[in-house]
Amino acid sequence: MTRAALLADLIACLGESNVLTGEDAAPYLTDWRRTVTGRALAVLRPGDSGEVARVVRLCAAAGVPVVPQGGNTGQVAAATPDASASAVVLSLARMNRVRAVDLDNDTITVEAGCVLQAVQEAARQAGRLFPLSLGAQGSCTIGGNLATNAGGTQVLRYGNARELALGLEVVTPQGEIWDGLRGLRKDNTGYDLRDLYIGSEGTLGVITAAVLKLFPLPRAQRTALIAVPGLPQALQLLQRARAGFGAGLTAFEVMSAACMRDVVQAFPLQRMPFADLPGDAWCALLEVSDSEDEQHAQERLEAVLAAALEEGEALDAAVSVSGAQSAAFWHLRESITLALAQARAxxxxxxxxxxxxxxxxxxSTDAALAAAFPGVAMRVFGHLGDGNLHYNLLPPEGASQTDIQRLVHDRVHQAGGSISAEQGIGQRRVQDLQRYKSVVELDLMRRIKRALDPQGLMNPGKVLSADSDGVLP
Structure with missing residues (x-):
């Protein structure tokens, strides 16, 4: 099939206004970090899962790759096409309907293009909580959250996106629709296809809808920003908070003093509650949800913090007394990435x-980097409660980013960690995955890819690399 014939068939399927080419397609072709720009045969905007299936069937018949895209907020260019202009970008943005809310089952069924914040608001309007929370929640979509198994700030209590999804609707690489939209918490009937697609970054199929778990809204929440002498004390404070709050501890973040100074310098309207934070200190951001009332939440938090201050685990603490103050504390945390974007590379x-x-x-890694790259400046923050750090640094001029990342990732691997906690592999970390995954793991992943997508048309070049003959896995 010629390019012109395929485009004509796609226009017949979706309508001319939903098949974008030229300048109209440009906003979909660059990743969020604006370091990778691809080209596409067209950008397609289906309106429902039936249209997704028809589009995928047309592309499969023509041998044209499909790059699924949600809110395009990812950090690893997983939703960006390559430079060949041979693929179509499949934007799910129009598929943004809430299909159903089942309060007796505590579930909400939504389409993949629903923006995360809209799902949170729909849940809240129904008197429930959908707890997935990310800095990009105003623009990232549920399909992308599931495709990358997104984490965020409340993983400590509620888990990653995988733990929040009960069922999926997926269009396969052959253009079939798998209806797995079952709101079941127990279903022991064979292989768990849901978990196979979640985290696959669009390489095995296109997630078009999901059944998600809802939770009771907390009666009260309290947030505390706490200055701690160092990470060992932050870890001690985490253990104290877990013992004191149990399941009520919904978030526990850490941020280096350098990160906090960057935020205040970049955004002068933001204020730190601590007048003088030592250079080697850290801040912990702790959130507690309570099923009783505001007074009970306040008393529990004050008791834990008083013991932490007495034992030297904390230097100082500021506790929110209003929703606005809690939001201000979180705004400090969420502004770190924006502040770093204003710094040098x-x-x-x-x-x-x-x-x-x-x-x-x-x-030990700070010391190793300082020895290998004199002048390097660390900017570390993240989700201590679930073991996820955004271990960032500002390199000295002339330093090799590849060498820096190799040093860090080698040390992570040696310590039994993961080089991608919540952002995925995408294009950026394909070679890293080859380096750190075992031969057995990679072979199993390739077998799954070949079995489900034998043409290799679903999001090629992401997660798994081509083999030595240039054949897609």
Whole structure:
């Protein structure tokens, strides 16, 4: 089939306004970090799962690759086509309907193009909580969250996106629709296809809808920003908070003092509650949800913080007394990435380790980087509660980003960690995956890819690399 014939068939399927080419397609072709720009045969905007299936069938018959795209907020260019202009970008943005809310089953069924914040608001309007929370929640979509198994700030209590999904609707690489939209918490009937597609970054099929778990809204929430002498004390504070709050501890973040100074410098309207934070100190951001009332939440939090201050695990603490103050604390945390974007080139790492190993890892890796790259400046923050750090640094001029990342990732691997905690592999980390995954793991992944997508048309070049003959896995 010629390019012109395929485009004509796609226009007949979707309508001319939903098959974008030329300048109209440009906004979909560059990744969020604006370092990778591809080209596409067209950008397609289906309106429902039936149209997705028809588009995929047309592309499969023509041998044309398909690059699924949600909100295009990813960090690893997983939703960006290559430079060949041979693929279509499949934007799910029009598929943004809430299909159903089942309060008796505590579930919400939504389409893949629903923006995360819209799902949170729909849940709240129904008197429920959908707890997935990310810095990009105003623009990232549920399909992308599931395709990357997104994490965020409340993984400590509620888990990653995988733990929040009960069922999926997926269009296969052959253009079939798998209706797995079952709101079941127990279903022991064979292989778990849902978990296979979640985290696959669009390389095995296109997630078009999902049944998601809902939770009761907390009666009260309290947030505390706490200055701690260092990461060992932050870890001690985490254990104290877990013992004191149990399942009520919904978030536990850490941020280096350098990150906090960057935020205040970049955004002067933001204020730190601590007048003088030592250079080697850290901040912990702790959130507690309570099923009783505001007073009960306040008393529990004050008791834990008083013990932490007495034991030297905390230097100072500021506790929110209103929703606005809590939002201001979170705004400080969420502004770190924006502040770093204003600095010189930042080398980013999204790593995970057992929480118990994080203090030693940071101390020893900071020292190793300082010895290998004099003048390097660390900017570390992340989700200590679930062992995920955004281990970022500002390199000295002339330093090799590849060498820096190799040093960091080698040390993560040696410590039994992961080089991608919540952002995925995409294009950026394909070679890293080859280096750190075992031969057996890679072979199993390739077998799954070949079995489900024998033509290799679903999001090629992402997660798995081509073999030595240039054949897609």
């Amino acid at each position: 930042c080398v980013k790492h999204d790593i995970s380790l057992p929480a118990s190993r994080i203090p030693d890892f940071v101390q």
